[in-house]
């Protein structure tokens with residue numbers, strides 16, 4: 489593809505210099521938008537010489553943001569990746585005017601929200617949620633990072649089903665001199681965002697109370713963390729809470745939730761089918777309206793032509809192939 493083509497109004501040739509193909513020699517494949525409509529960034533499939541297994545996140549800073557916040561995102565992803573919790577930063581560069589930049593990362597498969605929605609098996613959901621809890625814990629303790637936006641769309645699976653954290657745009661290192669109480673508040677915020685995005689899923693596990701019960705267990709255990717002592721006491725207590733919550737979630741009676749999860753999934757599939765049918769019917773109706781309008785137009789033109797002939801004795805010159813409605817009529 490032509491690398492000078494505008495990628496979005498901002499990240500155009502500034503981010504993709506044509507003549508400078510050596511250092512950042514990434515080509516965009518199609519300029520296809522991958523992100524969900526809710527995301528702020530443009531995510532594109534990016535290719536190097538050998539494959540297109542990468543995405544390019546094009547970050548545009550707000551007027552009040554400094555280029556350091558872009559550097560922070562790059563660095564947080566690097567630290568996170570060094571623990572195996574994020575995909576490594578393959579390449580990155582900032583735009584010439586320091587108003588944004590690009591980060592190249594290996595492509596991931598599906599996010600946790602979509603995965604839960606398309607996997608109506610209580611046991612699998614339970615195991616995946618347990619995996620996510622360990623991931624969050626490890627980000628906090630092993631990487632020393634608060635994510636700052638830990639919702640289900642920011643946890644993705646690679647092709648082997650391994651979970652990775654993405655989107656370090658709001659991430660920060662925990663301050664070294666945190667008190668236990670401050671640290672507690674910070675980690676709790678990540679869980680809050682995670683649990684909110686889990687339970688606001690009104691389908692599947694949400695409707696059956698599965699996610700709500702998981703939320704109760706997690707919050708109960710977090711509330712039991714010792715925030716009165718020093719940070720290492722806090723960390724030990726946090727580990728204890730993780731052990732307790734995972735074991736309690738593991739002990740949940742899955743048979744109780746499974747029927748509801750199955751039912752909600754079927755309902756959703758049916759609704760999808762109904763919506764699809766409705767769309768198809770609408771398309772058919774539009775097509776037939778168009779056909780009707782066209783034949784009416786042709787009939788009118790033929791009548792007009794006949795009148796013209798009767799009046800003048802001359803034939804109108806028809807376009808080749810007969811009368812056709814102009815597309816804008």
Ligand SMILES: Nc1ncnc2c1ncn2[C@@H]1O[C@H](COP(=O)(O)OP(=O)(O)O)[C@@H](O)[C@H]1O
Nearest residue numbers: 523524527528529531543593594595596641655
């Ligand atoms: N490595 C990746 N592989 C595949 N899709 C990705 C990857 N990184 C991000 N995405 C998609 O792009 C979306 C937006 O990316 P994200 O980094 O979360 O940006 P934002 O800060 O705009 O939320 C994600 O929700 C996900 O759907």
Ligand SMILES: [Mg+2]
Nearest residue numbers: 527641642655
């Ligand atoms: Mg995101």
